[in-house]
Amino acid sequence: MELRTYLSVLGRRKWIVLLSTLLGVAIAAAVTFFSTPQYAASTTVRVLTVGGGSLTDARPDINYTERLVNTYARIITSSTVRRQIRDELGLEQLPIISVQSIPGTELLRITAEATEPEDARDIANAAAQVLIDQNLEFYSGGAGQSAQEILGEQLAAAEEELNQARADYDAAVQNQEENPGAVTAASQSLEVRERTHASLLTQYEAARLEETLRANSISVIEEATAPNRPAKPRPLVNLALGLASGLVVGVALAFLRENLDTTLYTTEQIEGATQMATVGQVPASKDELSIARIGSGHYPQLESFRRLRTNILASSGSGAQVVLLTSAKRGEGKSTVSGNLAVTVAQSGREVVIVDCDLRLPTVHKLFDVPNKRGLTNILAGDLAVEEAILDTAFTRVRVITSGPLPPNPTELLGSQRMLELIEHLKTMFDFIVLDTPALLSVADAAVLAPSVDNVILVVAQAQTRRGDVQAVRQQLSNVNVKSMEVVVNRVEPNGSYAYYESEAR
Numbered sequence: 001m002e003l004r005t006y007l008s009v010l011g012r013r014k015w016i017v018l019l020s021t022l023l024g025v026a027i028a029a030a031v032t033f034f035s036t037p038q039y040a041a042s043t044t045v046r047v048l049t050v051g052g053g054s055l056t057d058a059r060p061d062i063n064y065t066e067r068l069v070n071t072y073a074r075i076i077t078s079s080t081v082r083r084q085i086r087d088e089l090g091l092e093q094l095p096i097i098s099v100q101s102i103p104g105t106e107l108l109r110i111t112a113e114a115t116e117p118e119d120a121r122d123i124a125n126a127a128a129q130v131l132i133d134q135n136l137e138f139y140s141g142g143a144g145q146s147a148q149e150i151l152g153e154q155l156a157a158a159e160e161e162l163n164q165a166r167a168d169y170d171a172a173v174q175n176q177e178e179n180p181g182a183v184t185a186a187s188q189s190l191e192v193r194e195r196t197h198a199s200l201l202t203q204y205e206a207a208r209l210e211e212t213l214r215a216n217s218i219s220v221i222e223e224a225t226a227p228n229r230p231a232k233p234r235p236l237v238n239l240a241l242g243l244a245s246g247l248v249v250g251v252a253l254a255f256l257r258e259n260l261d262t263t264l265y266t267t268e269q270i271e272g273a274t275q276m277a278t279v280g281q282v283p284a285s286k287d288e289l290s291i292a293r294i295g296s297g298h299y300p301q302l303e304s305f306r307r308l309r310t311n312i313l314a315s316s317g318s319g320a321q322v323v324l325l326t327s328a329k330r331g332e333g334k335s336t337v338s339g340n341l342a343v344t345v346a347q348s349g350r351e352v353v354i355v356d357c358d359l360r361l362p363t364v365h366k367l368f369d370v371p372n373k374r375g376l377t378n379i380l381a382g383d384l385a386v387e388e389a390i391l392d393t394a395f396t397r398v399r400v401i402t403s404g405p406l407p408p409n410p411t412e413l414l415g416s417q418r419m420l421e422l423i424e425h426l427k428t429m430f431d432f433i434v435l436d437t438p439a440l441l442s443v444a445d446a447a448v449l450a451p452s453v454d455n456v457i458l459v460v461a462q463a464q465t466r467r468g469d470v471q472a473v474r475q476q477l478s479n480v481n482v483k484s485m486e487v488v489v490n491r492v493e494p495n496g497s498y499a500y501y502e503s504e505a506r
Contacts, residue, residue, distance in 0.1 A: 012265055012463075013254035020253055024246020028238045037230035041120035042111045043128040044102075044222040047072060069108065072218075073099035075134065076110060076127050085126045095123040107221060117226040124224035135218045158197045165193040262467040267489050270460050273467045274474050279457065279486040280308030282337060283494040289336055290367055291343055291395070300494055301340070308337075308488060309344040315484075316454065320427035324357075324435040324453040325488075326446040328469035332461035333490040335363040338436040346397040350431035353390065353399040357437045357449065359410035362403035364436055368393045375404030379422060380413045386425055399430070415448035423452055440473045447480050455484040461491045 010017060047069060075081060082094045089095075096113040110131075112123035165186070172179070172186040264270045267278055283300045292298035292305060312323065325341070327334040335358070342354040355376060356364035365372035370391045378384035379401070391400045407413055414437075426433050435453060437446035450456050456477060460470055477485055 008266065009258045010251065010254055013257055016254045016257060017247065017250035020250030021243060021246035024242040024244075024249065025239060026242075028242025028245075032233045032235050032238045035233040036115055038113045038115060038232040039117040039120040039227045039229075040111055040113050040231035041117070041124045041224035041227055042109050043124040043220060043224040045108050045110065045128050045131065046106050046219050046221050047108055048106060048218070069101050072108060072131060073101070076131055081127065081130050084130060085123055088126060089119070089122055091119070091123075095119075095127075097123065097127055110224075112224070113231065117228070121224045121226045128220050128223075132218050132220070155197070155200045158193070158200050162190075162193040162197045165190040263463060264460065264465050264467055264470065265463050267462070267492070269467070270462070270465075270470065270487060270489055273470045274458065274460070274485075274487050276458065276474070276485050276487045278489055279311045280304060280488045281492045282308070282333070282488065282490045284462075284491040289333070290339070292340055302344075305337075305340040305344045308341060309348060312341070312455065312457075312486075313345070313348070320431055320433060321455070322423060322427065322433040322435065322453040323455045323457055324437055324446065324449055325457045325459060326437045326450075326473075327439045327459045327461075328441050328465055328473045330361070330439045330442060332439070332459050332465060334439070334459040335367060335436050337457075337459050337488055337490060338434050339364065339367040342398055342432070342434045343395050345432045345434075346395060349397070351397050351399075351429070352432045352434065353401060353426055353430045354434040354436060355401045355426070356403040357414060357435050357445065359403050359407055359413065359445070360438055360443065362406075364400060365402040368395075368398075368400050370400055370402060372402040372404065375402035376422075377404035377407045377413065379404075380416060380418045381407075382418070386422065386429075411443065411445050411448060414445050419449070420452055440476055441469055447476055450477055450482045451480050453483070455486060456482045457486050457488055459488050459490050462489055462493070464491065 076099050077097050079094070082097060085091070085095055085097075086093070098111045098113075100109045100111065101107075102109060110124050110127050112120050112127060114120040114123060169183075169186040169190045172182040176183045264273055267281060271278055282304045285298060285301055287297075289298060289301055292302035294302065313321075323341075325334050325338045338354060342352045346352040354364055354368075356362045357376065358364075359377060362372060365375075368391075370393060374384055375389050379386055379389050386401075389401050389404070391402065393400055413419065423433065423435075435449060437449060440446045446456075458470070458473060458477075474485075
C-alpha cells in the first residue's frame with residue numbers, strides 16, 4: 001500500500017481509531033484514579049567485592065562480582081527474608097521488595113513499596129539490616145570450622161613445637177661437650193620449626209583479615225527516608241501509555257476492519273473488483289439528486305454528467321448508440337444517472353430517448369414528471385404503437401418511454417423478439433437510446449438485454465457496494481457476451497475542485 005492508501009483507510013475508520021484512543025485514555029484514567037497510592041523508599045548499601053572471591057587478590061573478577069550481587073538480591077527478595085521483615089515490623093502482608101544493582105559500582109539499591117510512606121522506609125532499612133546480619137552470621141559462625149580456626153589450631157600446635165625445639169636447642173648447647181653433634185641437629189630442627197611457624201602465622205593473619213573484611217563487607221551507604229509523594233500511580237505516565245495503547249489498538253482495529261470489510265470505498269477498489277474502466281464519477285449530493293440543473297446547487301454533479309457524456313460519446317462510432325445502465329443492487333442511483341445522462345447528451349444536440357426497462361419498480365416517469373399510464377409494456381404486448389408511447393419532457397430533445405402497467409412476466413417481455421425490434425426501430429428515430437434496467441443481482445432483466453446494446457454501464461455507489469456483488473455482476477455480463485462494459489462511480493466523496501465554478505454558475 002502507498003501512504004495515501006493508508007491515510008485513506010485511517011480516514012474512513014477514524015471513528016474506530018478515535019473511540020479506541022479515548023477508551024485507552026479512559027481506562028488509564030480509571031486505573032489511576034482507583035489505584036491505591038504506593039510509596040517507595042530506597043536504602044543504598046555497598047557490597048565489598050574483590051576479584052575471584054579472595055580479598056588477598058587485588059584483581060577484580062567481574063563474574064564473581066555479578067554472582068555475589070545476584071546472590072544478595074535473591075536473599076533480600078526471598079520469601080524467608082520478607083516473612084522475617086513482616087514479623088519484625090508487624091505488617092499484615094509480605095512486603096514488596098526489589099533490588100537493583102547500580103552499574104559500574106559496588107552499590108545495591110534496595111527499594112520497598114508500601115501504602116504508607118513510613119512503612120516503605122522501615123521495610124527498606126530492615127531489609128538492608130537483615131542482609132548485614134545474615135552476612136555476619138555466615139562469616140562469623142555457623143556449623144563447621146572456618147579457615148581462620150583451622151589455621152589457628154595449626155599455628156598453636158606449631159608454636160608448641162617451636163617452643164620445644166628451642167628448649168631442645170638450649171639443652172644441646174649446654175651439653176655440647178658431651179655430645180657435639182646434638183647441637184647441629186637441634187639447630188636444624190629449630191630452623192624448620194621457625195619456618196613452619198612463620199608460614200602458618202602469615203596464612204593465619206591473611207585468613208583472619210579476609211574473614212574480618214568479608215564479615216563486614218556489606219555496609220549501609222544511605223538509609224531510606226519516608227517519601228513525600230507516592231511513586232504509583234503516575235498519572236501523566238499512565239495517561240500517555242493509555243493514549244499510545246489506545247491509538248495503536250485503534251489503528252490495528254481499523255486495518256483489521258478494512259481487511260474484513262468488502263465494501264468498495266475508492267475508485268481504484270471498484271476498478272479492481274469489476275476489472276472495468278471507469279467512464280465517469282458522480283459526486284455525492286447533499287440532498288436527493290434528480291435532474292441536475294444550473295443554479296440548483298448541483299453544479300458538481302452537472303459537470304460530472306457532462307464529463308460522462310463526453311467519455312461515452314468519444315468511444316461511440318457513427319450512427320445511433322444504445323447504452324444500458326444497470327447496477328448490482330437497488331438504491332445505487334442507477335435511474336438518476338440514466339436520466340441525467342440522457343439530458344446532458346441531448347444538450348450536445350442529439351435526439352435522445354430514455355426507455356424505462358424496469359418493469360418492477362419504474363422510476364423514470366418520476367424523474368421527468370410524466371404520466372405512466374401506458375408505455376413499454378403496451379408496446380411489447382402489441383397494444384400501442386411506438387410513436388404513441390413516446391412522451392415529451394421539459395428538456396429539449398429528450399423523449400421518454402415509461403414502463404407502462406407492470407406485467408407478470410417482465411423478463412420474458414424484455415427478452416422477446418418485440419423488444420429487439422423496438423430497439424432497432426428506436427435507432428432509426430433517435431441518435432442516443434438509454435435503457436434504464438433493474439439491478440442485475442435482483443433479477444435477470446438486464447442480462448437478457450445486455451447482448452443487444454452497444455455499451456453496458458454499471459453504476460456502482462461508492463462506500464455502499466460490496467466487492468462480491470460487483471464481481472458477480474461482472475461474471476453475469478461476461479457470460480452473455482456483451483460488446484462493451486464500463487463503470488460509473490456514483491456518490492463519490494466531493495472535493496473542492498468545483499467550488500469556484502459553482503459560485504460562478506449561480
